[in-house]
Amino acid sequence: MEQIGHLQWTLGIMLILTWVLHVINGSPLLSGWDIFILGWMAHFPDLIDLLWGKKGFNSHHRYLTHGLFFLAFWYILSYITGIYLPVVSRIIFLIAIGSTLHIAEDILAGGGYINLFSPFTKDFGKIMLVSRDHQIVLGKIVKNRASKYILGTESLTDDLAFFWLITMIGSAFFVAGVGLYLL
Numbered sequence: 001m002e003q004i005g006h007l008q009w010t011l012g013i014m015l016i017l018t019w020v021l022h023v024i025n026g027s028p029l030l031s032g033w034d035i036f037i038l039g040w041m042a043h044f045p046d047l048i049d050l051l052w053g054k055k056g057f058n059s060h061h062r063y064l065t066h067g068l069f070f071l072a073f074w075y076i077l078s079y080i081t082g083i084y085l086p087v088v089s090r091i092i093f094l095i096a097i098g099s100t101l102h103i104a105e106d107i108l109a110g111g112g113y114i115n116l117f118s119p120f121t122k123d124f125g126k127i128m129l130v131s132r133d134h135q136i137v138l139g140k141i142v143k144n145r146a147s148k149y150i151l152g153t154e155s156l157t158d159d160l161a162f163f164w165l166i167t168m169i170g171s172a173f174f175v176a177g178v179g180l181y182l183l
């Protein structure tokens, strides 16, 4: 998924989810700092790849950072630091949550494989819900509908139309989340 999509989907889903929990059992809504940190952590696995990708231990994009062991590391670290360092633990917990949603979103948006057990397995645990072909088929549907309404200033490709679809759904999550948060 594109970075803007990760931001919309992650913040939208978490704002909605924490509001639902708030209504059900009175748990606190996200704080301003939570939202700020979570907004960054929506990109965390890709940020790590960007900074340390293709260097020895992290041989290619999504190799170490888009799997269950990566997530487990942050959840366990958050648990351990929680004993003495609650603020640090909270930040690490937001890293874990942001990364979990990031990986789920990458699986949902498709276009490439996610190997859940990487780097320990090669093929076992590989998932791709939406292939490149699916993306193009979905993109074509959006393109055919949208092409009646767009001005000639933008040439709409299947890829761009698929990106529109993903970001429109993300926008729906995001505005719903902000609306509920402000109720």
Ligand SMILES: [Zn+2]
Binding pocket: 001, 045, 046, 066, 102, 106
């Ligand atoms: Zn990613």
